[in-house]
Amino acid sequence: MVSLSLAVLPGQGGYLILAMGGLDHKIHIYCGDKAGKFIKACELKGHSDWIRSLDFSLPVMMDGERHNLFLVSSSQDRTIRIWKMTSEAAASGSSLQLRKETIEMTSYIEGPLFVAGSTSYQVSLESLLVGHEDWVYSVEWQPPTLLTGDEAHQPMSILSASMDKMMMIWRPEKTTGLWIDSVTVGELSHSALGFYGGLWQPDGRSILAHGYGGSFHMWRDVGLDSENWQPQIVPSGHFAPVSDLTWARSGQYLLSVSHDQTTRIFAPWRNQVNPGDMIYWREIARPQIHGHDLNCVTFIQGSGNHRFVSGADEKVSRVFEAPLSFLKTLQQATLLKPDISEDFDNVQVLGANMSALGLSQKPIYTHGVKESSISNSNDGPDSMETIPDAVPTVFTEPPVEDQLAWNTLWPESHKLYGHGNELFSICCDYEGKLVASSCKVLALHVFLC
Structure with a gap:
């Protein structure tokens, strides 16, 4: 396995979900309890090359309830995929058994479906993001912002870093809901060999990339009324003896x-x-x-x-x-x-x-x-x-x-x-x-x- 990500499933059970991606082009989903016992739930197929990065979002509120969890994945096939996991209402003992029997058929029609405790979760492909021209090494959701107490808001923004020497910020368009690259930054130097990873600053105002040559590349949004991402000064030096x-x-x-x-x-x-x-x-x-x-x-x-x-x-x-x-x-x-x-x-x-x-x-x-x-x-x-x-x-x-x-x-x-x-x-x-x-x-x- 090359990448993994861990999150808490939305619901009352407090179950954990673990996503692992590797060389077989598949995302393996495991569910587990707080005791650390995990069982395989399903597989997500779609990528055609090694999966390089995975990241779960916080549960996203829709229709007044936090029933949606998003997983973003990137691959050497130069694409990014956003997977949506929706929890359904709890089932009784008899209906839960019937629900488990229909999982195999439902997985072929609507997408993979798995059960954690008394809650079932439907997985579907939310969006396919195409824009990078080389391997996408890193994807990361924008860090959540604290509201009041323990409440946190998950911004719908994804940062991706690629070997094409570019970083992109992806967001859904307000009118259509389609995901687009709203911000693109990068390097033009012929000596740069691309970015191995990208990282948000906790407040979401700065982004940092690191490359093969031991270099850091940082941009900050300095705009007031509109976004204006400008390169920033970062430490630099030799990366060999x-x-x-x-x-x-x-x-x-x-x-x-x-x-x-x-x-x-x-x-x-x-x-x-x-x-x-x-x-x-x-x-x-x-x-x-x-x-x-x-x-x-x-x-x-x-x-x-x-x-x-x-x-x-x-x-x-x-x-x-x-x-x-x-x-x-x-x-x-x-x-x-x-x-x-x-x-x-x-x-x-x-x-x-x-x-x-x-x-x-x-x-x-x-x-x-x-x-x-x-x-x-x-x-x-x-x-x-x-x-x-x-x-x-x-x-x-x-x-x-x-x-x-x-x-x-x-x-x-x-x-x-x-x-x-x-x-x-x-x-x-x-x-x-x-x-x-x-x-x-x-x-x-x-x-x-």
Whole structure:
């Protein structure tokens, strides 16, 4: 079994219901008492692939009584199903026996039917939700809101998270009652591999997704009269062992490399409105996203001392230089004026871009972006002159995950060749003018004097 969910059946008996989904494409329903003894009640069929997530709602009030329980399920068949469980009036001893005898026939006509104690429950498919383009890993009902005392209201909202890098909020339309995706949020980065799960904030105003790369993605409804879901700042960092780190030569930020194949920059971000507020360390850039595990890094002398060399499980060292977008973002983070050596007008590289299957990060020039934007404004949609997909951005607040992976790359300026095996360590002299590197070797050399 891959997923399960537990709830209390509506009624006076206090019976429990357990739903389990797995690799056989079926949802197995078990009923049990408070003593923990469960018996199989029925099976729900409909999904055509593994069932990834299940979640029961609270009993929903209809016609003045809480007789309805909803179960939502998601699958690798890219669909979401909502199952409705309706309790019927209690039966006497003789009529209950007759009711049990008709269960098998009723299950073929109206849907599965099972008995818990003296109450029977009819299961029917309430709705089939289609909208995701990849496996739906997670579904969850919006948390209930407390009314008075022990009374709680179950909002009819479902959050789904999928490998298509999208989260959706599903609600029934007020006029027709049809379930539709009323809110859709997600990521556009090519480096993201989709969402493994989604979670509501208890008040229902924020939603959080987590992905393969150890990343969090959060949106919050900031609207007043209507919904307006905006991305929020969340903690970020490496999701594999950190192999090396070094301070910038100016001491303004920290650079780290990891076996997660990324290079990341962390710096203290000051509040522009209230500079005296507490300072928080944030990830402000991801200058290198590689295809090999990164093993070592060091800063060397460069324009404004923002130049580093990194080594990975390959035979070449790569040199990167800070683009204009990073220099201005760093100025926003530290609230300091740039050094004399950091003349922004002399920096012609705005940022970097990299193809999905490439290892080299090619520069994006400031004049190239300007010419491209002018060309796009004059030419039609078939023009060959287009702005690069990942346009570098100057951030006035800490970037979110999608921006870090897409808009903060540094251009690669040089490659240093010479080693015959994978690089292991790298360092530079005090002045930052000489670089020494070593690689993995099987031979041992002993020098005698």
